[in-house]
Amino acid sequence: MSDKKADRLVSDNLGLVHLCANRLRGKGIEYDELFSAGSLGLVKAAKGFDEGRGVKFSTYAVPVILGEIRRLFRDGGQVKVSRPLKELSLKIMREREHALHQNGTEPTVAQLAAALGESEETVTEAIASARPAVSLTEWDDDGEHQADIPTPAPDTEITDRLALYDALSRLDSNDRKLIFMRYFENKTQSATAAALGMTQVQVSRREKKIMQSLHEKLK
Numbered sequence: 001m002s003d004k005k006a007d008r009l010v011s012d013n014l015g016l017v018h019l020c021a022n023r024l025r026g027k028g029i030e031y032d033e034l035f036s037a038g039s040l041g042l043v044k045a046a047k048g049f050d051e052g053r054g055v056k057f058s059t060y061a062v063p064v065i066l067g068e069i070r071r072l073f074r075d076g077g078q079v080k081v082s083r084p085l086k087e088l089s090l091k092i093m094r095e096r097e098h099a100l101h102q103n104g105t106e107p108t109v110a111q112l113a114a115a116l117g118e119s120e121e122t123v124t125e126a127i128a129s130a131r132p133a134v135s136l137t138e139w140d141d142d143g144e145h146q147a148d149i150p151t152p153a154p155d156t157e158i159t160d161r162l163a164l165y166d167a168l169s170r171l172d173s174n175d176r177k178l179i180f181m182r183y184f185e186n187k188t189q190s191a192t193a194a195a196l197g198m199t200q201v202q203v204s205r206r207e208k209k210i211m212q213s214l215h216e217k218l219k
Contacts, residue, residue: 007120009046009057011109014124015184016058016165017042020065034069036127041068043125058165088126091116105191167214175210182207 017038025031045061053060095115099107107115113123168176178196181187182203187195193203 003119003121006043006046006049009049009061010042010124011120013042013046013057013061014039014109015168015180016061017065018184019165020062020069024069029072033072037068037072038065039124039127041065043121044068046121058169085126088116088118088122092123092126106185108185164214171210175206178203178206179210 017035020038021031021034024034041064042061045057045064048064049057049060092112095112096107099105099111099115109120109123109127112118113120116123118126168179171179174196178192181192181195182189189200189203189207192198193200196203198206
């Protein structure tokens with residue numbers, strides 16, 4: 001697959017990483033670290049995806065994303081990062097702070113990539129690499145006893161996640177944008193309304209209706 005198509009897959013499917021990371025929230029590793037590992041998995045999936053296999057990208061990507069998260073649990077929350085990625089992550093951090101100060105809004109991956117002259121795939125990987133590692137062990141007050149933190153198999157109930165993503169993909173394009181902005185980009189209803197040419201009240205009502213519809217479909 002071309003780099004351009006891989007970049008587009010990464011940019012369009014960050015929601016898959018959120019779905020996988022949310023499933024394992026509170027299991028011994030911080031959410032940001034789960035998302036970082038999952039993002040690396042998404043990049044690998046985008047690079048390795050073969051459209052000729054006749055499967056949806058989401059079906060192919062979720063096991064790869066979960067594989068990276070499993071590795072994170074096995075490795076004690078540590079992800080090896082190359083020096084170039086570390087340097088790029090610092091540039092991204094500075095550019096992000098500059099954009100927030102100048103525009104008052106969180107810059108997208110595409111905007112960061114354009115500002116730095118990098119591909120969206122590379123920027124996503126660098127952002128993922130910048131998250132701090134956390135320990136998977138606990139110690140008592142004397143620092144003598146180590147207790148393992150139990151973690152469930154991260155590939156349980158993959159079907160539920162895929163069902164959710166499939167339901168989202170079937171939404172009207174405007175409804176899908178609304179949900180993505182509200183729940184994956186964490187935009188306020190006012191910011192979402194401005195981006196979609198709606199009022200805050202319209203966004204609130206539409207969001208409630210969409211969530212009720214998704215709930216019914218996923219019962």
